[in-house]
Amino acid sequence: MLREFVTGLTLICLLAALPSAANESQTKADLAAVQAELKKSQAAYDKQKKSFSSLKERLQSFELEIAKSAKALAFTKQGISENKQQQYTLKTEGQQLNRRKKNLQRLLAAQLKSAYVTGSHDYSKMLLNQQKTSALERTISYYDYFNKARINQLEDLKDIFLELEKNQQALEKVQQQLIELLAQQQVRQNELQLAQKQRQTHLNNLNDKLQQTQSAIAYLEENETTLKTTLEALAEVQAPSEEVFIAQLDGLRRLKGKLAWPHKGRLTKRFGQRKHAGMSWKGVMIAGKNGDEISSVAPGHVVYADWMNGFGWVIVLDHGEGFMSLYGHAQTLLRDVGDHVNPGDPIALVGQSGGQQIPGLYFEIRHKGSAVNPVKWCRSS
DSSP: OHHHHHHHHHHHHHHHTSOTTSOHHHHHHHHHHHHHHHHHHHHHHHHHHHHHHHHHHHHHHHHHHHHHHHHHHHHHHHHHHHHHHHHHHHHHHHHHHHHHHHHHHHHHHHHHHHHHHHOOOOHHHHHHOOSSHHHHHHHHHHHHHHHHHHHHHHHHHHHHHHHHHHHHHHHHHHHHHHHHHHHHHHHHHHHHHHHHHHHHHHHHHHHHHHHHHTOHHHHHHHHHHHHHHHHHHHHTSOOOOGGGSSSOOOOSGGGTTTBOOSSOSOEEEOTTOEEETTEEOSSEEEEOOTTOEEEOSSSEEEEEEEEETTTEEEEEEEEETTEEEEEEEEEEEOOOTTOEEOTTOEEEEEBOTTTOSSOEEEEEEEETTEEEOHHHHBOOO
16 A cells, blocks of 8 residues: 555656646646545555454454453363362261261170170169169169260261261262363353454454554554553552552562562563564563463552453553553453452463464563563562
8 A cells, every 4th residue: 555655646746747848638637547546545545444443353352252261261160179179078077977977886886785795784673672782873873874975975976977968968069060160161161262263363364464554563563652651541540558458569679589470481572672673572471371370470459450452461460669560461361450469369361362373471560660671570490
């Protein structure tokens, strides 16, 4: 399109340079043709630009579906993990109850055997026998004590049987819930795979359009401007009072060189590395797999959690004292604006949103709006 536009301008210049003696009517006709061609080129360019904008919107909608499915899948996996822990607890409890039941049964069997060996005692005959009164009292007390003990043990055994029954019912219920969770997991996994496939097809179309319009640089510049404007606006937002949160947000200065990386993986792009003509990386790209956990690097609260053009699903944490950390290209976000997070808390999942061809995490640290090199702030592995 640019070439056609330049050609049109060149033609206008040539026409303007023609001698005045030239046929005036022919000149007007040629000028009208050039103007018509320019209008046609401008219309085509506007149509292409509109198509490109539509493709970006469609990409966002696909990545929203991926995020929903991935988040649901993550919570389902968490539910499965908790369910298995419940099953383990119930089975352990059941084993302990069975051991108590066997011990009581053994004890009662021994007492019954002892009573059988010593023979039954007729209390009426014992009372009529006036010889050895003290021995009689001791014997009655002895058998009364053991009878009460046996009754208590039988009651305990009865309670154990009831607890075992409840335990078994609870276990069966939890096992059924696990079956349902696994079924949900399969459905959500299928939804996620379908959304990812649709996104990839759409992303290929978007990249083709970018090359055709030769607007890749302008696209990147627009994305970076959006990010800068957003972060500047966030920096001006008043942070919540400290009693709202458990941790005091006192920035990252004392943690320089001690921060854990938000995700373990090799750096595929480094801070300051050339990104495009006149542009460099303000953060780092960390390799990862779709669905890997992204963790908070320090105590903070979420000030931004949304889709951003060029960066996909982005979450920004405010750590106080002008320090912020940014995590981009996520598959889905696990935290919302206003949430408080501690170091190591999962906040998102690795993805390839924002038009990325391969999964990975974009990570930035900023202080008072200026990007700083994350390598100098995070621990060397």
